[in-house]
Amino acid sequence: MATDQASMRTPGGRSERYAFAVLALLCFVYVLNFLDRQLLSILAKPIQDDLGISDGQLGLLGGLYFALFYCILAVPVAWLADRSNRVRVLTIACALWSAATIACGMAHTYPQLAIARMSVGIGEAGGVPPSYSIISDYFPASRRGTALGLFNLGPPIGQALGVAFGAMIAAAYDWRLAFLLLGGAGLVAAAAVWALVREPKRGATDAPVLHAATADPAEEAVSFWTTLRMFATRPTLALVSLAAAATQFVTYGTMGFTTLFLMREKAMTLDEIAIWYALVLGVGVSAGIFLSGRLTDRFAARAPQVFGLLPGLALALAVPFFIGFVHAPTWPVALAFLAVPTFLNYFYLTPAVTLVQNSVSARQRTLAGAVLLLVMNLVGLGLGPTWVGAASDWFHPAHPHNSLQLAFYSLIPFYLIAIALHLALARRLKRDGIVQPLQP
Known part of the structure; x- marks a missing residue:
């Protein structure tokens, strides 16, 4: 695959149009990624009726069992991507999860579905980590928040399409068919990535510096422990x-059930x-992710605390509406309340990804993104649905x-913990000053 990105920074040029085409394709793959991941929760009721599984077992399927392998x-996959062709890694991964999705549709017992x-x-x-990198x-730091915000529309679009597509297929035919069709679409997408996406030069859109770092970039790329220690010792990355x-x-615990x-x-x-919940997800989460990316790009250069303050305030505003959603007596009232936290709960994602990508060198971005996802998903995806399912069984x-x-x-209480941590991050960023991207 070609690696020449000489004109990447030309505004409005052919390379810029190609960059947006790549972004659109990677976003589509992310849509399928998230649709595959969430189809289980979307089809929870017919799967429970067919296989006779409890809320706790369902929580383990969508939470801990999935997250242990995913996180x-x-x-190691990100380590490989930082040392090799990221497009090839993404292609193989997409083909693998799509084939596994087909296997979900062929499962007839709980152990088969778990595997x-x-x-x-x-x-x-x-x-996701190779895509972030x-x-x-393909996009300079000044536009990276918007680009990553557009990419991060993959989850809400995937959720909305998953609800609409999965529910309609299950209602008209069978829940298994939804898994089979989605897995087939993923195999086609993997072929498209391989055929159409060029591997970009690492650091192609970073501003040049007068004094290069003395460390060997190849050593930076291969050292997972260096990256992990960086997250543990740099308060900004840890927070x-x-x-x-x-x-x-909160988000995965809620979404899973x-x-x-x-x-x-x-x-x-x-x-x-298929109609109303899909609409709430598609509009609410997409708007929250996109708007947070735009606001981050607009204010972060002169007010770096926005990376923590923006999601912290959004979560604080979401809490009373989340309570209203849970307490509402009917589903129309519940969905009306749910629309607000669906919008506000996702103000955290684009600022978090952008902050990490801007805070490490170009050759560490895939691995740094993977470490961020490791922490986020091991706690959120692994424990959130598991907690809610176990609590439901207990009650x-x-x-x-x-x-x-x-x-x-x-x-x-987990809402309150998340708010406190985001405000602590904002205070730290205000003290440390503007986040400057490191150079390769």
């Missing part, structure tokens, strides 16, 4: 990772889910008709 393998979900996690470990080498992890505990909650405790049907004997409602209430 742990993301680090298939673990395999999806193995494949998806190679999806590729995008960061942004923990703040994002606490936020994801919202469809089941609306159907079982608010009496929504699959057809209603069920005494409260069989509203066990998920009580489990959702137990997420409120």
